[in-house]
Amino acid sequence: MxxxxxxxxxxxxxxxxxxxxxxxxxxxxxxxxxxxxxxxxxxKGEIPLFMDVFFETHVLNSIYSGYPGTEPSLLGPYHIENTPMLEEPYVLTQRADEKGDVLYFKGTVRSVDGKPLANTLVDMWQADADGEYSHYADDIPEYNLRGRFYTDENGQFEVKTIVPAPYKIPTDGPTGEFLDYIDHHPYRPAHLHIQFKQEGYENLITQVFFEGDPWIETDVAEGVRSTLITKLEHHEDTNGSYKTASLDFEMRTQNWRAEIKKDLTVANSSK
Structure with missing residues (x-):
């Protein structure tokens, strides 16, 4: 049929x-x-890459733009399932001599009406200081700079990692040819990937970007949202230097579209 x-x-x-x-x-x-x-x-196996870079952001904007909740961004081609579950204090899996500036990233996860979402599963992954992802680069341990953990009773979390580097998407195939046709660079600004899962809520897949990145205004994938940009703060103490950054997130219920439609119907009927 x-x-x-x-x-x-x-x-x-x-x-x-x-x-x-x-x-x-x-x-x-x-x-x-x-x-x-x-x-x-x-x-060449580049269909997922091409769709991620040139189409997914427009799909997301079409679905979510103008509605309450944190703006989604690209899942990207580098996500893998079932990464290690971390124990407190949370530290993304990494090499003992991991290059890059130490970063403590924290945030609070709430519903769109402000309710803290305790025990939300946070799945986080990122590039290393050379712009490479584990599982996709031969010389990097399998789960490097990847991990999952839960928010606390107040919906808050903090995780230790390193500041990721910007990187360029592959250019040795048809996607690179297309970039030549449109005369665009192949770079993505530095970012953290985060996915949130909570019972009764729609999965939130988004990214976190940093002020001052040289590629933030011209991201090849157009994945940057102004609401997803945060500031890196520099600190010094007896243990050395490190960075901190934070961003809060709002999740939509699984039935958010129906709820908005219902609210509009009620509002119109009361006029």
Whole structure:
């Protein structure tokens, strides 16, 4: 039996493709070159990369822009499941001689109406000081700079890690060709990846960025949101130097769309 949802979406794609073909006056030769490029993209295994970098942020904006709650950002291609569960005090799994500035990152997780969300599962991962991710670089331990932990009874958490480095996405394949076509650099600003899970709430996948990063205004993936930017504070004590940063997060209930629709209906009926 045909899926009406698939048919509806496909019809929409065809409709808007026809409009684009007409507006851009795309020739058959250009279309054929595009098909060959798509074939190379698939053979290189870069479809997830390309979609993450050039489309996912627009999907997220379409779904969440203007609504309450922390703005989501890209999951990205470097997430892995079932990373180590950490014990307090929380320290992301790392090498004994891990390069980079020590960072203590903290935050509070609440519902959109301000309720602290205790025992929220926090899944965190990041690049190292060279811009590399464990599990995807051969010379890095499997779970380096990855880990999961829980918020306390007040919805708060603090984790020790290192300040990540900016990095460039792969450019040796069709995605790199596309960047050349649009004359854009391949860099992402330094960021932390965080995913929050809490019963009764929609999973929140987002990123944290830092003021002053040279790529923050021109992120190749357009994943930066002004509400996700925090400041690195420098500190010195008898143990040496370190950085601190913080950001608070708000989670939406699983039925947030229905709740907003209900609120609008009630508001309109009272006019």
């Amino acid at each position: 045909a899926s009406q949802r698939v048919l509806k979406v496909f019809d929409g794609i065809v409709k808007h493709t026809k409009k684009l073909l007409d507006e851009a006056q795309i020739s058959h030769d250009e279309y054929h070159e595009f098909v060959l490029w798509l074939d190379r993209l698939g053979r």
